[in-house]
Amino acid sequence: MALLEIRNVTRRFSNYTAVDNVSISVKAGEFFTLLGPSGCGKTTLLRMIAGFDLPDSGQILLDGNDMVGTPPEKRPVHTVFQTYALFPHMTVADNIAFPLKMAGKATQEIKTRVGEALESVRLPSFGNRFPHELSGGQKQRVAFARGLVNRPRLLLLDEPLGALDAKLREEMQIELINLQKELGVTFVFVTHAQDEALALSHRIAVMNHGIVEQIDEPSRIYSFPRNRFVADFIGKISMMSAQVVEAAPSHLKLDVKELGEVTAVGKAGVKTGDTGVMAIRPEQVRISHLSDEPRLKNHFPGKVHDFLYVGDVTTYIVELSNGAYIEALLPNSAPGRAKFFEVGDQVGVSWRHDAGI
Numbered sequence: 053m054a055l056l057e058i059r060n061v062t063r064r065f066s067n068y069t070a071v072d073n074v075s076i077s078v079k080a081g082e083f084f085t086l087l088g089p090s091g092c093g094k095t096t097l098l099r100m101i102a103g104f105d106l107p108d109s110g111q112i113l114l115d116g117n118d119m120v121g122t123p124p125e126k127r128p129v130h131t132v133f134q135t136y137a138l139f140p141h142m143t144v145a146d147n148i149a150f151p152l153k154m155a156g157k158a159t160q161e162i163k164t165r166v167g168e169a170l171e172s173v174r175l176p177s178f179g180n181r182f183p184h185e186l187s188g189g190q191k192q193r194v195a196f197a198r199g200l201v202n203r204p205r206l207l208l209l210d211e212p213l214g215a216l217d218a219k220l221r222e223e224m225q226i227e228l229i230n231l232q233k234e235l236g237v238t239f240v241f242v243t244h245a246q247d248e249a250l251a252l253s254h255r256i257a258v259m260n261h262g263i264v265e266q267i268d269e270p271s272r273i274y275s276f277p278r279n280r281f282v283a284d285f286i287g288k289i290s291m292m293s294a295q296v297v298e299a300a301p302s303h304l305k306l307d308v309k310e311l312g313e314v315t316a317v318g319k320a321g322v323k324t325g326d327t328g329v330m331a332i333r334p335e336q337v338r339i340s341h342l343s344d345e346p347r348l349k350n351h352f353p354g355k356v357h358d359f360l361y362v363g364d365v366t367t368y369i370v371e372l373s374n375g376a377y378i379e380a381l382l383p384n385s386a387p388g389r390a391k392f393f394e395v396g397d398q399v400g401v402s403w404r405h406d407a408g409i
């Protein structure tokens with residue numbers, strides 16, 4: 053049985069539907085992420101799981117029990133916020149002890165558990181410090197320790213790494229994965245950052261305007277997005293309108309408006325005459341000087357329109373001979389070299405026939 057079962061939950065603010073008939077089931081031990089752009093309803097959904105807000109319709113079950121009527125402090129749930137929400141006048145140890153004191157635990161047990169919690173976030177000697185004596189990353193760890201000290205069945209995390217700089221964020225991401233694995237607590241994690249969701253999660257629910265667009269494992273969300281919104285929101289992608297002119301089990305022949313004939317891998321349920329989009333990720337696109345490349349399937353001439361160097365990789369925007377644009381990404385394996393192609397270079401782009409979606 054699922055630990056958390058969200059069934060057809062809707063929440064309206066006057067005539068605006070912030071969460072629209074959402075159903076999600078989270079298994080015990082899972083690292084589950086709600087991913088979507090700002091304003092899509094992530095925090096509203098999290099607040100209802102925590103009990104700070106109630107659905108207009110639908111049910112939220114924990115361990116099979118309907119949570120309607122159970123106040124937040126009686127739910128086996130804790131929330132960690134982006135802003136840490138530490139009490140500034142209390143020491144780290146007192147901050148972490150707070151939920152245990154509220155629950156009326158004995159002094160000795162509180163002491164032991166606070167010590168364990170500090171160990172688990174690798175701050176064993178920080179108990180006597182005050183929040184203003186900590187770095188951003190350390191504050192965030194204390195907030196995690198406080199969230200975990202009561203041994204909740206479910207830890208809700210609302211953009212907890214949003215305030216950290218990129219390098220620290222990556223460190224904390226790795227720590228979060230390890231912490232969740234070690235403690236086995238079920239996480240419902242909220243983020244608008246797709247790279248973070250892909251890196252951390254066992255499964256992701258992609259949200260848009262209050263609805264869930266797709267629930268899947270990270271690699272499936274990335275490689276097999278169910279619709280245009282998911283494809284576009286997760287990572288970079290080039291999309292072109294296409295019609296299926298031949299549908300065989302092993303391959304599809306597509307008539308792509310901007311390209312002409314393209315071969316793609318066969319896909320269940322796709323028939324001759326269907327229309328849709330052909331979508332291709334930049335790292336799947338090969339790019340070469342026109343003269344170097346033998347004529348392959350799915351090979352199209354164009355010229356380099358622009359490029360973007362970001363250190364590890366360079367993205368080339370290629371204008372195809374009929375005016376469409378496609379992005380290609382190349383790793384910068386040669387030190388000191390930012391690009392292999394210049395703007396205006398005549399190039400060919402191609403991709404494996406199983407790359408298109």
Ligand code: ADP
Nearest residue numbers: 065069070088089090091092093094095096097
């Ligand atoms: P997210 O966390 O994904 O950024 P939120 O859940 O905070 O999104 O908000 C979803 C939508 O609901 C937004 O348009 C927001 O303005 C609206 N909203 C959230 N809380 C309230 C509220 N208490 N009253 C009115 N509108 C709200």
Ligand code: MG
Nearest residue numbers: 091094095096
């Ligand atoms: Mg939010």
